[in-house]
Amino acid sequence: MNIRELETQLHSEGFAHTYVWEDGPDCRYSDHTHPMETAHIILEGEMTLTRDGRNTTYRAGERCDVPAGTVHAARMGPKGCRYLIGER
Numbered sequence: 001m002n003i004r005e006l007e008t009q010l011h012s013e014g015f016a017h018t019y020v021w022e023d024g025p026d027c028r029y030s031d032h033t034h035p036m037e038t039a040h041i042i043l044e045g046e047m048t049l050t051r052d053g054r055n056t057t058y059r060a061g062e063r064c065d066v067p068a069g070t071v072h073a074a075r076m077g078p079k080g081c082r083y084l085i086g087e088r
Contacts, residue, residue: 001061006041006084015039015086022082023047029074039065039086046077 007018020043040047041063048057049064051072058064066072 001041001043003043003084007086010039010041010084010086013039013086013088015088017087018084020082020084022080023076024080025076025078027076027080031071031073033069033071034066034087035068036087037065037068039063041084041086043082043084045079045081047081047083048075048077050074 003020010018015037040049040058042058042060044060046057046059047064048055049066049072051066051070056064057077
């Protein structure tokens with residue numbers, strides 16, 4: 001995956017701030033919210049996102065968007081997760 005192309009795509013969608021983030025194996029984030037909409041494009045590994053009582057696992061090449069103010073939690077896979085984040 002070409003990170004520059006993915007950033008360009010996110011910028012064209014109005015995500016003004018983009019950055020790459022990496023979490024270690026089995027890292028967890030308990031329920032939380034963000035004041036802005038976020039897009040997460042998985043570059044390596046996997047992330048399981050929990051929202052509205054449902055778990056969805058995203059793997060390399062997949063994207064998940066989280067609307068502003070949405071309560072969600074995340075758990076990284078056994079090999080961790082590296083992902084591109086966009087914020088708008």
